[in-house]
Amino acid sequence: xxxxxxxxxxxxxxxxxxxxxxxxxxxxxxxxxxxxxxxxxxxxxxxxxxxxxxxxxxxxxxxxxxxxxxxxxxxxxxxxxxxxxxxxxxxxxxxxxxxxxxxxxxxxxxxxxxxxxxxxxxxxxxxxxxxxxxxxxxxxxxxxxxxxxxxxxxxxxxxxxx
Amino acid sequence: xxxxxxxxxxxxxxxxxxxxxxxxxxxxxxxxxxxxxxxxxxxxxxxxxxxxxxxxxxxxxxxxxxxxxxxxxxxxxxxxxxxxxxxxxxxxxxxxxxxxxxxxxxxxxxxxxxxxxxxxxxxxxxxxxxxxxxxxxxxxxxxxxxxxxxxxxxxxxxxxxx
DNA sequence: GTATCTGCAAACCCTTTGCAATAAG
DNA sequence: CTTATTGCAAAGGGTTTGCAGATAC
Numbered sequence: 001x002x003x004x005x006x007x008x009x010x011x012x013x014x015x016x017x018x019x020x021x022x023x024x025x026x027x028x029x030x031x032x033x034x035x036x037x038x039x040x041x042x043x044x045x046x047x048x049x050x051x052x053x054x055x056x057x058x059x060x061x062x063x064x065x066x067x068x069x070x071x072x073x074x075x076x077x078x079x080x081x082x083x084x085x086x087x088x089x090x091x092x093x094x095x096x097x098x099x100x101x102x103x104x105x106x107x108x109x110x111x112x113x114x115x116x117x118x119x120x121x122x123x124x125x126x127x128x129x130x131x132x133x134x135x136x137x138x139x140x141x142x143x144x145x146x147x148x149x150x151x152x153x154x155x156x157x158x159x160x161x162x
Numbered sequence: 163x164x165x166x167x168x169x170x171x172x173x174x175x176x177x178x179x180x181x182x183x184x185x186x187x188x189x190x191x192x193x194x195x196x197x198x199x200x201x202x203x204x205x206x207x208x209x210x211x212x213x214x215x216x217x218x219x220x221x222x223x224x225x226x227x228x229x230x231x232x233x234x235x236x237x238x239x240x241x242x243x244x245x246x247x248x249x250x251x252x253x254x255x256x257x258x259x260x261x262x263x264x265x266x267x268x269x270x271x272x273x274x275x276x277x278x279x280x281x282x283x284x285x286x287x288x289x290x291x292x293x294x295x296x297x298x299x300x301x302x303x304x305x306x307x308x309x310x311x312x313x314x315x316x317x318x319x320x321x322x323x324x
Numbered sequence: 325g326t327a328t329c330t331g332c333a334a335a336c337c338c339t340t341t342g343c344a345a346t347a348a349g
Numbered sequence: 350c351t352t353a354t355t356g357c358a359a360a361g362g363g364t365t366t367g368c369a370g371a372t373a374c
Contacts, residue, residue: 141318156303
């Protein structure tokens with residue numbers, strides 16, 4: 001419940017990152033391919049998402065973009081589904097009553113540990129999970145599209161504070 | 163988005179189930195232990211939850227209880243956290259924008275397969291998951307309290323309909 | 325009798341949407 | 350020019366809350 005604006009963590013001055021440029025370019029291509037227009041707002045949002053590390057919600061994104069050339073929440077809400085379709089963003093439902101998102105890095109998959117006391121999120125990955133996903137899906141006749149694994153409990157810090 | 167009232171599935175005339183009586187009794191004990199009062203509303207809600215199979219949301223619970231001696235949504239919302247604390251109920255966040263719940267049966271753990279086309283939920287269990295949960299938590303210094311594993315994709319039926 | 329609990333309705337919060345103005349192609 | 354997109358503000362939908370009356374103990 002603590003940090004509101006600080007939870008939007010940027011890579012430091014990485015605006016010239018060649019990777020960023022490439023990803024933005026492919027986002028533009030995606031927009032075109034869907035018949036969507038390339039607007040300043042969509043680019044701002046995509047850039048913010050691409051430069052972000054960690055999880056964030058709409059409010060944090062909104063506050064982050066607030067500067068001189070802000071973007072309305074309506075536009076953020078309207079752009080998020082596009083970003084998700086484009087594969088740049090994923091919704092991660094972190095049980096706090098509303099949606100949280102995170103950037104998708106390539107195909108690498110990770111899961112979350114959530115501290116029930118302080119709310120912080122930690123990440124980990126288990127290589128077996130995608131395999132397990134496939135196995136179970138197959139067993140049940142599913143064509144699987146994804147999975148989510150989350151663990152909650154007390155983080156090492158909050159554990160001590162008790 | 164189909165069945166609204168039908169998704170609340172009861173065990174057939176199981177109101178005399180000795181297990182039910184026992185569980186209700188332990189819920190009453192729980193209420194007392196917390197200094198809460200035993201009210202008709204709380205008993206109705208607990209009974210409905212105990213007799214239910216599968217997942218449901220507040221609206222379904224509300225509609226189910228609607229009969230002669232209904233319970234207001236406010237009371238349902240106020241009782242749910244108590245039921246969760248008592249260990250009878252668990253929140254299962256099934257990505258439909260709002261909360262869904264299910265009864266907790268003993269300590270047995272199961273996970274969900276969700277069809278992204280028809281929305282139906284299937285269950286499965288993987289004995290290794292609780293072990294994995296412990297291992298990962300330990301690695302990260304967590305004292306784990308629970309986990310959730312969910313897979314989504316196309317169920318066998320929707321797969322054919324494509 | 326007193327404090328808790330209930331139902332109602334209003335308040336809240338996140339998200340979506342209608343609409344007129346703006347900007348992309 | 351034409352049509353998609355934007356921002357605003359209002360509407361939505363689930364959940365929470367203040368309050369007066371009802372009820373458990």
